[in-house]
Amino acid sequence: MKPQLISFKLCPFVQRSVILLKEKGVDYDITYIDLNSPPGWFKEISPLGKVPVLRVGEQSIFESAVIMEYLDEVNPPSLHPSDPLRKALNRAWMEFGSELFMGQFQMIRSPDAESFEQKLKALKDNLAKLETHIAGPFFNGDTFNLIDAAYAPLFMRSQLLENWHPLALLQGLPRVEAWSQRLLARDTVKESVIDNFSELFRLHIANSEGYGAELFDEK
Numbered sequence: 001m002k003p004q005l006i007s008f009k010l011c012p013f014v015q016r017s018v019i020l021l022k023e024k025g026v027d028y029d030i031t032y033i034d035l036n037s038p039p040g041w042f043k044e045i046s047p048l049g050k051v052p053v054l055r056v057g058e059q060s061i062f063e064s065a066v067i068m069e070y071l072d073e074v075n076p077p078s079l080h081p082s083d084p085l086r087k088a089l090n091r092a093w094m095e096f097g098s099e100l101f102m103g104q105f106q107m108i109r110s111p112d113a114e115s116f117e118q119k120l121k122a123l124k125d126n127l128a129k130l131e132t133h134i135a136g137p138f139f140n141g142d143t144f145n146l147i148d149a150a151y152a153p154l155f156m157r158s159q160l161l162e163n164w165h166p167l168a169l170l171q172g173l174p175r176v177e178a179w180s181q182r183l184l185a186r187d188t189v190k191e192s193v194i195d196n197f198s199e200l201f202r203l204h205i206a207n208s209e210g211y212g213a214e215l216f217d218e219k
């Protein structure tokens, strides 16, 4: 049965599953919705009103990490460490990654420069916590795992922001920087967003009321 992802075009949480599906060569359908005006059927299948939702037959799985683990289990071989401690650590750092998604989003939407700087610093400080945990070239070593798919969307957005206005987000974090570059060079990551993602992301920021609209404005 072909899985169906319910998505929003800019959502980093959905992108995690897209990367994983591509890594595993699994065929899937994707349906995009407008989160500002979600269709009636979406409210019935998403208890929290959030994407991603993965439809499997009549069932709806929600929460990006849970969806990734499900997709990993039903499409062997697994891309999660088998050692229980290592797996638990990966899960913990994946949750941490979700917090960083929110931190990045809040930074872009900061009401003013001061708040932007504070959130930028908080994001940098949090990224620094990862530095000693990355084995390299991927998080756990030579193999691309779920946790790599979980972080790639953060780095993709960071790179775009960096191109539009230098933030030196990864400066002084050589392992995080190398990890980010390695992920961004990967085809499954590059192909995990819609063709005009960069323009749409920038437009989304420009239309937001935050300080980011000013900072990342097209000069």
Ligand SMILES: N[C@@H](CCC(=O)N[C@@H](CS)C(=O)NCC(=O)O)C(=O)O
Pocket (backbone or CB within 6 Å): 008, 010, 011, 012, 013, 014, 035, 048, 049, 050, 051, 052, 062, 063, 064, 065, 098
């Ligand atoms: N913890 C959730 C977070 C998902 C999430 O926040 N998705 C955003 C879009 S990127 C959303 O649907 N927001 C709609 C809302 O909060 O009402 C996950 O990991 O799947």
